Amino acid sequence: MELKTVGTAGTLESSDIMITLEPAQSGGIEIVSFESSVMNQYGRQIKAEVLASLDRLGVKNAKVTVNDHGALDCTVKARVECAYYRGCQCDVDGTYPWGGVIR
Amino acid sequence: MRNAVGREIPDELLKSDLRNGKGYEVYQGKGYRDGKYIKKQGPTTRIYQKPTESKILPSIREAVIKSGLKDGMTVSFHHHFRDGDFIVNMVMKEIVDLGIKDITIAASSLGTAHDPIAEYIEQGIVTGIQTSGIRGKMGEVVSQGKLKTPAILRSHGGRVRAVEEGDVHIDVAFIGAPTADEYGNARALGGKSDCGVLSYAVVDSEYADKVVVITDTLVPYPNFPASIHGINVDYVVVVDAIGEPKKIASAAARMTQNPRDLMMAENVAKIMTATPWFKDGFSFQTGAGGPSLAVNRFLEPLMVEKGIKMAWAIGGITGSICELKEKGLVGKIIDVQDFDTSAINDIRNNKNHYEMTASEYANPANKGAFVNKLDFVVLAALEVDIDFNVNVITGSNGVLRGAPGGHPDTAEGAKCCIIVTPLTRGRMATICEKVVTVTTPGDCVDVVVTDYGLAVNPKRQDIIECLDKAGVKHVPIKELQEKAYSMVGRPDDLQWEDKVVAILEARDGTILDVVRKIKPCEI
Numbered sequence: 001m002e003l004k005t006v007g008t009a010g011t012l013e014s015s016d017i018m019i020t021l022e023p024a025q026s027g028g029i030e031i032v033s034f035e036s037s038v039m040n041q042y043g044r045q046i047k048a049e050v051l052a053s054l055d056r057l058g059v060k061n062a063k064v065t066v067n068d069h070g071a072l073d074c075t076v077k078a079r080v081e082c083a084y085y086r087g088c089q090c091d092v093d094g095t096y097p098w099g100g101v102i103r
Numbered sequence: 104m105r106n107a108v109g110r111e112i113p114d115e116l117l118k119s120d121l122r123n124g125k126g127y128e129v130y131q132g133k134g135y136r137d138g139k140y141i142k143k144q145g146p147t148t149r150i151y152q153k154p155t156e157s158k159i160l161p162s163i164r165e166a167v168i169k170s171g172l173k174d175g176m177t178v179s180f181h182h183h184f185r186d187g188d189f190i191v192n193m194v195m196k197e198i199v200d201l202g203i204k205d206i207t208i209a210a211s212s213l214g215t216a217h218d219p220i221a222e223y224i225e226q227g228i229v230t231g232i233q234t235s236g237i238r239g240k241m242g243e244v245v246s247q248g249k250l251k252t253p254a255i256l257r258s259h260g261g262r263v264r265a266v267e268e269g270d271v272h273i274d275v276a277f278i279g280a281p282t283a284d285e286y287g288n289a290r291a292l293g294g295k296s297d298c299g300v301l302s303y304a305v306v307d308s309e310y311a312d313k314v315v316v317i318t319d320t321l322v323p324y325p326n327f328p329a330s331i332h333g334i335n336v337d338y339v340v341v342v343d344a345i346g347e348p349k350k351i352a353s354a355a356a357r358m359t360q361n362p363r364d365l366m367m368a369e370n371v372a373k374i375m376t377a378t379p380w381f382k383d384g385f386s387f388q389t390g391a392g393g394p395s396l397a398v399n400r401f402l403e404p405l406m407v408e409k410g411i412k413m414a415w416a417i418g419g420i421t422g423s424i425c426e427l428k429e430k431g432l433v434g435k436i437i438d439v440q441d442f443d444t445s446a447i448n449d450i451r452n453n454k455n456h457y458e459m460t461a462s463e464y465a466n467p468a469n470k471g472a473f474v475n476k477l478d479f480v481v482l483a484a485l486e487v488d489i490d491f492n493v494n495v496i497t498g499s500n501g502v503l504r505g506a507p508g509g510h511p512d513t514a515e516g517a518k519c520c521i522i523v524t525p526l527t528r529g530r531m532a533t534i535c536e537k538v539v540t541v542t543t544p545g546d547c548v549d550v551v552v553t554d555y556g557l558a559v560n561p562k563r564q565d566i567i568e569c570l571d572k573a574g575v576k577h578v579p580i581k582e583l584q585e586k587a588y589s590m591v592g593r594p595d596d597l598q599w600e601d602k603v604v605a606i607l608e609a610r611d612g613t614i615l616d617v618v619r620k621i622k623p624c625e626i
Contacts (some may be wrong), residue, residue, distance in 0.1 A: 015530070016531045030428070034626050037529070038499055038500075038529070038530050038531060039500065039624045039626065040499065040500045040501060040595070040597050040598070040621070040624045041499050041500075041531070041594035041595050041597065042530055042591075042592065042594060042595070043595075043624055043626045044595055044626060045592055045595070047626050069529070070528075070529030070530035070531065071530065072530060072591060072592075073592065097399050
């Protein structure tokens with residue numbers, strides 16, 4: 001499975017995070033924009049969680065946009081995964097890996 | 104030097120002339136200046152012996168010129184018009200247009216209505232800010248270190264003390280008034296933009312060298328009973344509008360339906376009833392925020408059940424406490440500010456609702472303000488730490504965005520100070536290891552109520568005993584902080600530069616904390 005198109009998940013609501021992933025051929029993981037309403041106290045941790053989630057998903061190259069409004073780590077993880085599977089067009093194939101499938 | 108709440112205060116501030124040459128002491132603890140003597144520093148006022156018919160001037164510009172305002176002087180304002188205020192911006196525009204520079208604004212509070220002042224700060228025209236509240240663009244530019252001198256932030260009571268003691272000398276006070284007569288007798292009722300009371304402006308009218316009253320509703324002389332007395336007023340200016348009524352007073356503050364807020368409010372009421380002060384004739388203040396305001400609703404049945412009444416309520420007043428008074432459950436309301444139209448209508452139409460000055464409300468340096476006789480106060484907080492210190496001024500990013508207001512005054516004065524706040528807000532831990540800025544010292548805070556339990560300050564063994572006896576469960580505050588961090592993670596420390604951008608004065612004029620310039624966050 002790999003990113004085929006732009007995948008976005010999440011909202012700009014408070015306590016949510018909007019993640020946008022763009023496919024890239026090379027260049028590794030590039031964070032093109034990172035905004036957070038809790039940047040000073042949790043920005044570092046949110047960034048680490050985004051990168052760890054992408055790593056877990058096996059994403060090697062992508063452009064990443066993060067717009068956070070105070071999401072918890074579980075939300076960050078869920079939004080990254082969803083953005084990835086949308087970018088992979090899992091919805092076209094109808095095969096979202098639900099529940100315990102994602103490690 | 105380290106102060107009594109463990110904050111490091113730079114020595115050069117202690118020697119600075121920010122307090123009109125007197126230097127500063129660091130915060131020493133609750134009640135430190137009790138019993139000491141001060142000499143009040145009165146204004147230099149002009150004699151008006153020859154009768155004149157009117158003090159009306161054609162424009163604000165004319166009043167600025169006549170007042171003799173010059174470079175380096177201090178002007179003052181009040182904040183009864185809250186977010187609907189036009190006065191500050193109108194006056195400052197004229198001052199700037201006249202080319203007057205190096206101005207200090209000493210306001211009872213400032214808000215987002217005053218965003219234009221941020222530009223005057225950046226241009227170096229406004230070089231000093233002394234206020235309770237600082238928010239919006241002004242908060243941002245001050246936090247970025249763009250104000251020439253550190254902003255001085257005081258409680259409402261601390262401001263009156265500072266003016267009386269001469270820590271700040273007001274050269275010209277500009278007092279917006281819903282109604283005024285041609286001699287400057289001013290009231291808060293009867294105009295286009297009623298604000299209920301003019302409590303915060305009284306000290307300005309008594310201690311400023313020159314006093315200008317600005318109104319949009321000129322009424323026949325004598326405009327009595329007056330809040331601001333014409334004997335203290337030099338000039339009167341009539342303008343089209345002093346403010347935007349809808350933003351001055353919101354419609355009745357809506358009672359929260361949020362179950363979390365209601366649960367916390369109910370617990371606050373339960374704590375109150377478990378203490379010895381919940382008896383016939385008790386006194387009370389609560390805030391206008393969700394859970395604080397909702398306490399009123401839970402007190403009512405408990406008072407009825409016990410057959411007791413509240414003798415008096417003070418503070419910023421909302422319709423909900425007025426309702427309790429009209430039901431006969433509250434004897435008197437003594438009012439320093441009105442938060443909604445219901446409160447304004449109540450002071451206008453109903454009995455037992457009186458205006459007081461900010462000094463009567465909360466000044467620590469007079470001979471006994473209302474807060475000194477207060478039984479309970481219920482307050483909100485942005486953060487509370489494990490030493491019970493409260494922050495209501497800086498956001499989680501270290502930027503100024505709040506106001507001490509009456510928080511430190513009521514907390515020190517009241518027999519039982521209860522802070523009510525959710526354990527977390529979004530990703531922010533409200534109960535934390537160390538608040539960003541101390542605005543109310545922990546030795547004045549008695550109980551902290553969250554949606555995950557409550558904690559009592561170990562200094563208040565008497566309250567702990569009462570709660571244990573009543574079967575009200577409480578935990579060490581450290582447990583609440585750990586619970587919060589387990590949910591949201593441990594926050595990284597904020598990164599600061601050395602430059603001090605604001606001084607938090609304790610209500611007695613000692614330094615409680617400083618706010619430094621925030622370092623931009625690099626991720």
